[in-house]
Amino acid sequence: MRGEGEFAITPDILLKAYACGIFPMADSADDPGLFWVEPQERGIIPLHRFHVPRRLRRTMRSGVFEVRVDSDFDAVIEGCARRRPGRRSTWINAEIRRLFGALYRRGFVHTVESWKEGELVGGLYGLALGGAFFGESMFSDERDASKVALVALVERLKAGGFTLLDTQFVTEHLSTFGAVAVPRQRYQELLEAALRTRADFHRLDRPGAGGAGDQSSGG
Numbered sequence: 001m002r003g004e005g006e007f008a009i010t011p012d013i014l015l016k017a018y019a020c021g022i023f024p025m026a027d028s029a030d031d032p033g034l035f036w037v038e039p040q041e042r043g044i045i046p047l048h049r050f051h052v053p054r055r056l057r058r059t060m061r062s063g064v065f066e067v068r069v070d071s072d073f074d075a076v077i078e079g080c081a082r083r084r085p086g087r088r089s090t091w092i093n094a095e096i097r098r099l100f101g102a103l104y105r106r107g108f109v110h111t112v113e114s115w116k117e118g119e120l121v122g123g124l125y126g127l128a129l130g131g132a133f134f135g136e137s138m139f140s141d142e143r144d145a146s147k148v149a150l151v152a153l154v155e156r157l158k159a160g161g162f163t164l165l166d167t168q169f170v171t172e173h174l175s176t177f178g179a180v181a182v183p184r185q186r187y188q189e190l191l192e193a194a195l196r197t198r199a200d201f202h203r204l205d206r207p208g209a210g211g212a213g214d215q216s217s218g219g
Helices: 011-020 054-062 073-081 094-105 145-160 184-195
Strands: 023-025 035-037 041-044 066-069 109-116 119-129 132-140 164-168 180-183
Touching: 011 023, 011 094, 011 119, 023 094, 041 184, 054 145, 066 145, 073 094, 073 109, 073 119, 073 132, 094 109, 094 119, 109 145, 119 145, 132 145, 132 184, 145 164, 164 184, 180 184
Parallel strands: 132 164
Antiparallel strands: 023 035, 041 164, 041 180, 066 109, 109 119, 119 132
């Protein structure tokens, strides 16, 4: 399906698509349309089996990065869409930016950001529905910046009662954190259970909630 003319995708249609287990992509940043994707095998990170490498734990304890939440969506999606040496053309086009920007303003889309000396150097964004978080993309301009954001995200999801972290696909990078591929039917079972779950992405921001990985948050 293309996001054009009478078939234009709205933010509400996008939410329904994610609730059904499908997500949009574009052929390239210059492609004005979108197509739906429903992989035979879906990447997830089981939250109870999330693994943080020892070296990354040392980086987090050093405090070199400040973690913020929902403070600069436009900069995060721009970072994720930026072309880099050795990276194929991005799939984040103007339509993706429009739809996710609208859902960010409605509170469905969130960012977790790594800042260093007052500059955004890495982060990720994704969409939250019920107890499911659909990770969309991440970027890093400094070593470990996106990894720190991922660890902070998982801490936040655990604290908020989420049960499903969807990564769409499994990459070598994500597999080091415990990402696995599950068959479509199993994914649908996990998704349906997660959508019935009441979760709170901002639980760590409430008074009395702790969390060593998330040093500050916005929004």
